[in-house]
Amino acid sequence: MSEDGQLIANYRVHVVPVVSALANPPWQRNVWLDPSAFESMDHVFHTLFDDFCDADEPERYLGVSLRTEEEVALMRELGLALNAAADEAPNDSDAEYLASAAWPGVVAVAGRLAQVMVTNDLTQLAALVGVGQAGKPADHRSR
Template identity: 85%
Template sequence: MSEDAQLMANHRVHVVPVVLALANPPWQRDVWLDPSVFENVDHVFHTLFDDFCDADEPERYLGVSLRTEDEVVLMRELGVALNAAAVEAPNDTDAEYLQAAAWPEVVAVAGRLAQVMVGNDLGQLVALHDPEPRT
């Protein structure tokens, strides 16, 4: 595996699960509202804005944690939606985020992004096992 492919894999192993979690309201209620579990909205923000991407300016992560321009566009939309929800969560609690009027848009955009990211990753897996392009 090339260095670039390894970097992409190392980033996506963090980004894709967070996007999937954002697209799954039952998971959010069951996991994020449980204080004994590590994953929460703060983890989401650190993953998508600080550690493995920048949802405010995702273009610079194309080829690092994002595979395509479609992923970049959707990540920017997700960043806008998350920032709108943050405005509605003055105490920065998970419960406030989940109750924010902007939260359904977060879930919807995350769902579209998750579908694109998982599809792109599956395409890469197929290419590993079938190096001949299909017509």
């Protein structure tokens, strides 16, 4: 794997699970509302705005944690939705985020972004292992 490929993989291993969690309301209720769990909205915001992306200005993460312009556009949309939910959470509690009127928008855009990111990652993985167009391993035998 190239150095660039390794960099993007190292970032995406953090970003994709967080985006997937944002698309999964049962996970949010079972994990984020459990005070003993590590993952919380604080973790989400640090991952998507500080540590592995900048959902306010995702363009600079193209080729770092985002693979395509579509991912950039969806990440910007997700950032806007998360900021709208934050505006409705005056005490910054996970329960307030989940109860905000903006939260269904967060879940919807996160679902679309998760789908796009996973599809893009699977396409890259298929290319690495040599899966052909029909979804079958490429025949590397000499003829």
